[in-house]
Amino acid sequence: MSKPMQIRTMAEYAAGGEIPEVLFWVGCAGSFDDRAKKITKAFVRILNAANVKFAVLGQEESCTGDPARRAGNEFLFQMQALTNVTVLNGYGVKRIVTACPHCFNTLKNEYPALGGTYEVMHHTQFINALMKEGRIKVEGGSFKGKRITFHDPCYLGRGNNEYEAPREVLLKLDAALVELKRSKQNGLCCGAGGAQMFKEAEPGKREVNVERSEEALAAEPAVIAAGCPFCNTMLTDGVKHFNKEGEVKVLDIAELIAQAGEL
Amino acid sequence: MGIGSIIFLLLVGAASWLFARNIMRVRRNILLGKDEVINDRRSERWAVMARVALGQSKMVVRPIAGFLHIIVYAGFVIINIEVLEIIIDGIFGTHRVLSFMGGFYDFLIGSFEWLALGVWLACAIFLVRRNIIKLKRFVMKELDGWPRTDANLILSTEIALMTAFLLMNAADWSLQQRGAEHYTAAGAFPVSSVIASALSNCSIASLILIERICWWFHIIGILAFLNYLPYSKHLHILLAFPNTWYSKLKPKTEIANMERVTGEVMSMLDPSVQPPAPAVPRVVAGYEVADRFGAKDVFDLSWKSLMDAYSCTECGRCTSECPANITGKLLSPRKIMMDTRDRMEEVGKVIDAKGKWEDDGNSLHTRITEEELWACTTCNACTQACPVNIDPVNIIVEMRRYLVMEESKTRPALTSMFNNVENNGAPWAFGPDRRMEWTES
Ligand code: SF4
Ligand code: SF4
Numbered sequence: 001m002s003k004p005m006q007i008r009t010m011a012e013y014a015a016g017g018e019i020p021e022v023l024f025w026v027g028c029a030g031s032f033d034d035r036a037k038k039i040t041k042a043f044v045r046i047l048n049a050a051n052v053k054f055a056v057l058g059q060e061e062s063c064t065g066d067p068a069r070r071a072g073n074e075f076l077f078q079m080q081a082l083t084n085v086t087v088l089n090g091y092g093v094k095r096i097v098t099a100c101p102h103c104f105n106t107l108k109n110e111y112p113a114l115g116g117t118y119e120v121m122h123h124t125q126f127i128n129a130l131m132k133e134g135r136i137k138v139e140g141g142s143f144k145g146k147r148i149t150f151h152d153p154c155y156l157g158r159g160n161n162e163y164e165a166p167r168e169v170l171l172k173l174d175a176a177l178v179e180l181k182r183s184k185q186n187g188l189c190c191g192a193g194g195a196q197m198f199k200e201a202e203p204g205k206r207e208v209n210v211e212r213s214e215e216a217l218a219a220e221p222a223v224i225a226a227g228c229p230f231c232n233t234m235l236t237d238g239v240k241h242f243n244k245e246g247e248v249k250v251l252d253i254a255e256l257i258a259q260a261g262e263l
Numbered sequence: 264m265g266i267g268s269i270i271f272l273l274l275v276g277a278a279s280w281l282f283a284r285n286i287m288r289v290r291r292n293i294l295l296g297k298d299e300v301i302n303d304r305r306s307e308r309w310a311v312m313a314r315v316a317l318g319q320s321k322m323v324v325r326p327i328a329g330f331l332h333i334i335v336y337a338g339f340v341i342i343n344i345e346v347l348e349i350i351i352d353g354i355f356g357t358h359r360v361l362s363f364m365g366g367f368y369d370f371l372i373g374s375f376e377w378l379a380l381g382v383w384l385a386c387a388i389f390l391v392r393r394n395i396i397k398l399k400r401f402v403m404k405e406l407d408g409w410p411r412t413d414a415n416l417i418l419s420t421e422i423a424l425m426t427a428f429l430l431m432n433a434a435d436w437s438l439q440q441r442g443a444e445h446y447t448a449a450g451a452f453p454v455s456s457v458i459a460s461a462l463s464n465c466s467i468a469s470l471i472l473i474e475r476i477c478w479w480f481h482i483i484g485i486l487a488f489l490n491y492l493p494y495s496k497h498l499h500i501l502l503a504f505p506n507t508w509y510s511k512l513k514p515k516t517e518i519a520n521m522e523r524v525t526g527e528v529m530s531m532l533d534p535s536v537q538p539p540a541p542a543v544p545r546v547v548a549g550y551e552v553a554d555r556f557g558a559k560d561v562f563d564l565s566w567k568s569l570m571d572a573y574s575c576t577e578c579g580r581c582t583s584e585c586p587a588n589i590t591g592k593l594l595s596p597r598k599i600m601m602d603t604r605d606r607m608e609e610v611g612k613v614i615d616a617k618g619k620w621e622d623d624g625n626s627l628h629t630r631i632t633e634e635e636l637w638a639c640t641t642c643n644a645c646t647q648a649c650p651v652n653i654d655p656v657n658i659i660v661e662m663r664r665y666l667v668m669e670e671s672k673t674r675p676a677l678t679s680m681f682n683n684v685e686n687n688g689a690p691w692a693f694g695p696d697r698r699m700e701w702t703e704s
Contacts, residue, residue, distance in 0.1 A: 028689040028690055068680075075527070154644075191640060198679075206590045208640065258446070
């Protein structure tokens with residue numbers, strides 16, 4: 001874990017007249033949220049280990065506008081989207097990978113209507129491809145035989161029909177993958193989507209993340225695997241609610257792979 | 264032509280006329296919505312319709328209810344083939360006019376009977392689930408009053424119709440056995456021949472009376488049912504087909520772009536771009552609908568959302584999967600659809616009465632509160648669960664758009680999120696200069 005990370009910005013690539021293989025869209029959570037920053041770094045370690053020539057936008061990256069659109073502020077969404085599209089098209093970006101299913105959904109599905117068409121991948125899809133191409137190898141490692149359960153992010157699963165990539169990656173850990181009662185198409189939301197992350201929950205009997213974490217804990221896993229920084233926060237809080245943080249870890253798939261492969 | 268035939272013809276004619284009028288009214292109400300062109304990926308659309316509406320693929324996700332529903336549905340469709348014969352017999356005073364098909368006819372009548380029994384039992388089980396077992400999704404508050412009565416009425420009517428059908432056959436079969444005039448032997452009666460044993464003491468005259476009463480009850484029942492559909496959640500048996508054809512085929516979490524906003528934002532970002540000309544107001548039912556952002560009333564929703572509302576079966580599968588509802592929030596996607604339909608009907612009644620729409624001071628927001636709208640996580644569990652591919656999220660987002668962009672009504676924390684995105688390019692108070700800080704530690 002000690003190797004320094006190799007990170008270059010799109011501007012640096014452009015200055016050197018080089019074109020990166022892929023743009024890593026870090027996202028706001030990945031840039032600013034302390035928990036999510038760890039996911040960002042884990043993913044960078046994987047990219048480095050696989051010798052992927054990737055770039056980040058750095059200061060030129062701005063919120064995709066996802067929470068604004070979902071909260072009904074279409075003006076703000078389009079301001080963000082059109083500004084980002086100008087930057088992305090300015091660099092001639094073709095491929096994007098991101099560790100956030102909300103950025104993924106917006107970039108992939110909603111930017112084309114505003115002039116931004118890219119090949120967009122979720123990091124679990126990207127890691128899966130790297131593994132299939134043999135660019136990174138992870139065998140079991142510290143998670144061998146452990147019970148791991150995966151919480152489907154709504155915006156990756158139901159939203160974009162990707163259920164297999166994260167599971168294929170997890171299988172590489174030689175862990176015991178246990179499915180939750182509500183999984184895949186029927187997966188229960190963590191409670192953060194639709195801009196809920198940025199507001200108080202409306203009045204109710206309990207919090208959505210508590211409901212979901214209870215179900216995840218019932219599967220008695222050693223690790224709850226997540227694929228979204230917001231799900232990660234919600235589930236981490238939920239596990240704390242049940243005072244289980246000592247026994248059960250909430251980890252992103254990138255973190256699991258980086259740890260298992262000692263990258 | 265006998266008097267019976269004349270009454271029969273008059274009844275069928277009146278029922279068809281009423282039905283056509285009802286359907287035109289439903290169509291007019293759906294078209295109160297905004298225009299939206301949906302005609303891409305046509306072969307995929309036919310496939311979705313075949314799979315979801317005809318094949319009931321999303322019903323069987325819950326195997327017991329799915330299985331029972333398929334029996335009722337198949338029974339409803341197939342037994343109605345029999346109506347064809349009933350109509351011909353009714354007009355010409357014949358008896359089982361299609362019996363010339365011989366063995367095949369016997370097979371048909373025999374299978375109708377088994378199906379009728381199946382429908383009878385399935386409806387009885389459905390009634391038990393609703394009223395005795397009281398499944399949670401059937402006892403929720405939004406079903407109080409008419410919706411619950413509607414559901415029970417439909418199930419009881421189906422049971423009554425099936426009873427009449429089987430009793431009619433039983434009397435007919437007994438008459439055939441006794442060689443009564445007019446009742447020539449035709450058909451096979453695996454179920455009603457058993458019931459017929461209860462009729463063994465009846466005279467030929469009373470058998471004929473029973474047969475006639477049931478025959479009339481059955482056909483009048485069907486005609487009445489047809490005209491009941493437009494007032495009931497049962498309209499889904501017709502609208503499920505077009506509604507699934509017009510399904511959203513795009514990724515579930517994709518929210519459609521508001522082109523009207525794009526022009527304005529482009530001119531804000533680049534002063535050399537001309538702002539778009541103000542939209543020409545749309546006139547609906549003699550009423551000039553203000554051009555606004557998002558949905559205040561049914562006029563502002565896509566016609567597809569309104570068709571969704573008319574197609575809703577009120578099954579509550581959406582609500583039972585909704586994370587907000589499961590955790591006790593006010594939001595219920597089923598209620599969103601029911602409220603939309605009720606509002607559309609309310610507007611339609613004014614138009615019926617006055618010949619045009621006059622603002623009544625109410626809107627969708629009179630029925631659907633902010634608390635409901637702000638509880639949605641846009642997780643799309645509801646759209647996934649819906650057996651007829653209804654999209655409540657679209658209505659929720661359109662109504663949020665109206666609240667935010669027209670009324671500046673939002674939740675305080677969302678206002679600060681908006682400000683942060685606008686000023687810092689992030690939903691939190693971190694400026695772009697700090698975007699690379701994660702690389703440092
Ligand atoms: S998208 Fe909204 S209404 Fe639909 S299930 Fe999720 S939270 Fe409920
Ligand atoms: S929207 Fe669909 S799932 Fe929900 S009650 Fe209506 S028919 Fe059922």
